[in-house]
Amino acid sequence: MSVLRNRLVLMAAAAVVATACTEKLDSGSACPALCPVEQLGIQDTTIEGVTFDTTVGRFPPIGAESEIPLVKRTDGALDVRAALRFDTLPYTYASKVTHVPPDTVDTIASLDSAKLSFRVDTTMSLLADSVTFGAYDIDTTGVADTVTAPLAQLFRPDRLLGTARFSRATISDTAALVIKLDDAKLLAKVQAKTRLRVGIQLLDAANLTVPLRASNGGSPPTISFRPSRVATGPTVADSTNFIVIVLQSKTPADDENLAFNLSDYSLVVRGTPPIPVGVLGVGGLPANRSYLRFDIPQRLLDSTQIVRATLRLTQLPSPTALPDDSLSIGFWMGTASALVTDHVLAVQLHESIIQASDGSVRYGVANVRPKAFATSEGATRAIEVAGLLRAWFQVKPTDRPHALILQSFVEGIRPGELRFASREAAAALRPTLQITYVPRATAGVP
């Protein structure tokens, strides 16, 4: 009995020890008088930081646009049109009704109901009460594929294929807009077995931006018409014989990728002015990106905890800015290795948006949040880039340069542009980096 009793006592003692360890505690404060250490030694320094910066364009590359912006300004400062290539036109067709035997084809002797259909992005548009589109035959020979000026001269009345005016209320994202084309001019192209290249231009005297859905965006423009084997025109029996022509570019013949991209592309007749020396540009048409390379003292990266890091950029008014226009830009950590010396490539290698499982969005590991600025203003802009410096803590600049890339969120779609003074500008205007940090040298030491 006594042995049992002694064992019970031992077990009880163990239980006391064990249960006492599970106490849930509240904590409170008698600080700062009794806090065992002093407050965090928050320090602050401002450095120029940027050792190299440049503006790089054009983005997206020609023909790679998901949307082709049609832009018109009353002052003529901007003029951007669309070029659509239909390099294969049918000259025969198989009638669904009249053929005997059914596997024979007829030559197109006439056509009617020719039309160009396309969709627009109203969320990115700057519209007036109405918008008038003009479609022109811009096919020519002896001109390099990507040149603009000779094609711009072909937007003239004798080349006009058709126009269409739409009230603001009738323009939507879901319904295709249709321009009725000149049947005779299209028939001539068909019968000549040649190609059709269509230019689209906004014809109103207003400040307009209408992005047109491109083939890269999944909604390519098309041309359709109703053919007939008789020269007098389609009969009632031909009414079901609609032919749809899709985009296709056969030139340049020696570059299939470029040829594919040039099936539809933006024709920048007058874009945003070139970026002068001492200025960084973001956005515009054609769109630019800015590349800034930093040299942060290593002691700040590996011996401190970054509290805040504020990149201050001096914004300069954009020469093509509209009064109420603004542009949202992203600040992305560059991921190009030191082996990448081509800045055009380097600005394409950066972090991207991360969608977490809970639906939250991070702007890459650095998570520098985007900012929207009025494009017409001149002001000092503060961008919080603490996440960038924390991410750089583990990256040797000799392996991967500490680079920041500024990119428009509507790149190549809207003409908005932001300009900032670069490191080559006057000293007072140059980018600066204010870093607030806590030294880690004595962390944890009372």
Place this chain on the structure above:
Amino acid sequence: MRVVALFSLLLAAAPLAAQGTVSGQGYGYPPGALGTRTQGTGGALTQFDEETPVNPAALLRWGQPGLHFQYDPEFRRVTAAGAPGVRTVVGRFPVIVAAIPVGSRASLALSMSTLLDRTYETTNTARRLVGAESLYVTERLRADGGMNDIRLGGAFGVSRWLSVGVAIHAITGQNQVIQTATVQSTDPALGDSTGGRFAAYDVTLGFRGSAVSAGADFHPTRSLSVGISGRLGGTLRALRPDSAGKDSTITRAHVPDKWGVGLRYSGIAGTVLAANVDWDGWSSMQSLGDRAVARDAYTYAIGGETRGPRFIGNIVTVRAGARLRTLPYLAAGQDAKERTLAAGFGIPFAFERAIVNFSAQNAVRTAGASRETAWTFGFGLTVRP
């Protein structure tokens, strides 16, 4: 197996959090390595208690193989000038001893005791200059761990009136210190980018040190004992993992020297009266820290134990005592004083093969206008299988 199981429970126990206190300055609070029995006497039996790893000569009192461990929860109330009182709890396992006799005149013992306990949590909100802005910054500092003294000691009975002991000490342990700050930004856009709340640091400091100690237990008469002991500190280093993950020394100091002398009188039947004086050279740890100021300190204790009532056929030993000492680190710029009244009892079981000791200490710690009261309860179990 029971002992193994109990040890497992002890090792699995996590340190409990408290907050900024008078006693928690610098590298922490020194529990004193007092066994539960000695705690009940206010520390008066420090030089004579085999469960108190201070005087190695006392190890001879084990007599047979034995094991001792204890748990000491402390309930504090802290009042600082201008701040409301705060109650917290901190749990400690300050002493574990395993002893084995070597022949009839010697004993060896391995012990682990808490040299300094640095377990606390503080929260402080103040307006700070962050960059060019004056913002509210809430800093939260949490420290877990402490320095432990692992001692391997041996005692030898030179004669009936003199025993001596020597020991070597390894100072080890870790402090995990986490400091976070929440910056209440005026710019909502900064919320995610700064994290709003950021970890200022999350470091684990390690400690490596060594010391040697020696002591004697002298019996000039049958009823009077004099115990003396001294510890000579070696180098003490604070370590932190570098970027490659290897521990590197960040600060260096010396393990505090220590000496103590105690008197024990047992001339009254069934009663022991004792007194003790200790000196700790905490200032030798000054260079181990940065801002905390360490001071040498004396500890004075007086107390005793006597036979009490019977409980389940066993004689209960009751104890009482008082202690006065200065804590190692300044608090609020002032010397931190501690006055303790203690009481306790011990009950033998299983034909005295197991003894359960209980102690209760009421301490008042003051530093300037700051005051801290604490109740520390000790639960000790000594087994001599």
